[in-house]
Amino acid sequence: MALDTALADVRSRRWTALALICAAQFMLILDVTVVNVALPAVAADLDLGRTALTWVVTAYTLCFGGLMLLGGRLADALGARRMLLTGLTLFTTASLICGLAPNATVLLSGRVAQGIGAALLSPAALALVTLTFRGPERARALGVWAAVGGTGSAVGVLLGGALTSGPGWPWIFYVNVPTGLALLAVLPRLLPKDPAPTVTRHLDVPGALLVTTATGALVYGLVQAGDSGWTAPATLLPLVGAVVLYTTFATVERRTRTPLMDLRMLTRRPVVAGSLLMLVATALLIAFFFLGSMRLQHVDGMDAFRTGLLFLPVALTTAIGAHLGSHLVTKAGPRACATGGTALAAAGCAPLAFLSPTADPWTTLLPALATAALGLGAVFVTATTTALGLIPAHEAGLASGIVNTFHEVGGTIGVALASTLALTTTPPTPSGFTTAFTACTLTAAAAALTSPFLIPRGRPHTTGGAHGMH
Structure with missing residues (x-):
């Protein structure tokens, strides 16, 4: 009897720990x-x-994505518990700094620190989930983890609108502070102790800095194009610099003993296909949120709360698309699912290229973006299952890290391009949004046309669970 009680207590502590770990991950996605x-x-x-406004979004996703692989390596070397608590402390502190920010410099510094905290926290959190659960329980736990990612973006738009319309925009950051402090108070008592740290002298810090700086230079060049033009030195120099830095990164990765990214994985067709799909799908979805929010408030004159309310169905159709995609990808195969999903995204977005400035957003923008998001939800699942389900199980962890990195980098690039194409004047004009939505439509259509050739034949086999989705 005492043994049964002890086992029930251990099981209860595990699921309580999972709920709190997922709450921490939820903040990052939010x-x-x-x-x-x-x-x-x-x-x-x-x-x-x-x-500056573009960097408010991209500074966070840039550091989150660029440093995530290093965060995973640090969790392996120094302990997942230690890294999770370190990342959570940094993220919570940075959230307070963002809320108190009196100017752009402080706000952007806070967003960079938030991104670094997220890059430390997220891989450690997933490692703890996989270490804490075994067998069928692990599959259920990873399912909960994946669901948190899907609902995080949905709740984010609604919460952002409610807080901005109510107590004010600083509260979109302040809300993380009591949550973070509560988690820091409780989690140390529930998380398993870390093993002794392993030797860390071979951590590939230069690789992490190179890939993050390269992506930063790429984003800077894309943003500058909106102000200076695509052929101006201010645009071309950062873009050329990004190419040089990415090339240097590839050289460093080939020569270092413990590379951040095993570049041989990028010779695996499923990994390349899944990563590119993830990049395109995230770039489109985050661009939709960015463009839609700006258009609704600048052109249609909506307040922040109504804007968030309008985007809630869009976020929910993304989750529905992901749910449907998880069934379709095993029945029809990833090739058909990716082609159909990207084609649906293109068809949904196409009407926005012809949107009148006086059109009712509830009957035009909402159904168009909801349809596009339904397709993209299926593409997210397809990207993950292609990269993880068509390669050997022992490579799933490496592939997962690459796909997750492309997820964050995709969002960063999507916002940079959307800003450059749409926000060409102050205040923004309808013609700028038309250009940006046209580019989104063409991108989704190009992805639909190339997917049958890019994605290998075959059905995915289950390897590592829901690594790639968040």
Whole structure:
């Protein structure tokens, strides 16, 4: 009897720990979309121009994605528990700094620190989930983890609108502080102790800095194109610099003993296909949130709360698409699922290329974006299952890290391009949004046309669970 009670107590502690770990991950996902609805209010309060406003979104996703592989290596070397608590402390502190920010410099510094905290926290959190659970329980736990990612973006747009319209935009950051402090108070008592740290002198810090700086240079060049033009030195120099830095990164990875990214994985067709799909799908979805939020508030004159409310169905159709995609990808195969999903995204977005400035957003923008998001939800699942389900099980962890990195980098590039194409004037005009939505439609259509050739034949086999989705 005493043994049964002890086992029940251990099981209860495991699931309580999972709930709290997922709450921490939920904050990280929330902070990708919660900011979008608040951008016009942030710009007005802190007198931010288009470039600074774009970096409010991209600084976070850039550091989150660029440093995530290093965060995973640190969790392996120093202990997942230690890294999770370190990342959570940094993220919580940075959230307070963002909320108190009196100017662009402090806000962007806070967003960078949030991204670094997220890059330390997220891989450690997933490692703890996989270490804490075994057998059928692990599959259920990973399912909960994946669901948190899907609902995080949905809640983010609604919460962002409600907080911005209510107590004000700083509260989109302040809300993380009591949550983070509560988690820091409780989690240490529930998480398993770390083993002794392993030797860390071979951590590939240069690789992490190179890939993050390269992506930063790429984003800077894309943003500058909106102000200076595509052929201006201010645009071309950062873009050329990005190519040089990516090439240097590849050289470093081939020569270092413990590379951040095993570049041989990029010779695996399923990994390349899944990563590119993830990049395109995330770039489109985050661009939709960014463009839609700006258009609804600048062109249609909506307040932040109604904007968040309009985007809730869009976020929910993304989750529905992911659910449907998880069934279709095993029955029809990833090739058909990716082609259908990207084609649906193109068909949904196409009407927005012809949207009148006086059109009712509830009957035009909402159904168009909801349809596109339904397709993209299926593409997210297809990208993950292609990369993880068509390769040997022992490579699933490496492939998962690469796909997750492309997820964050895709969001970063999507916002940079959307800003450059749409926000060409102050305030933004309908013609800029038309250009940006046209580019989104063409991108989705190109993905639909190339998917049958890019994605290998075959049905996925289950390897590592829901690594790639968040």
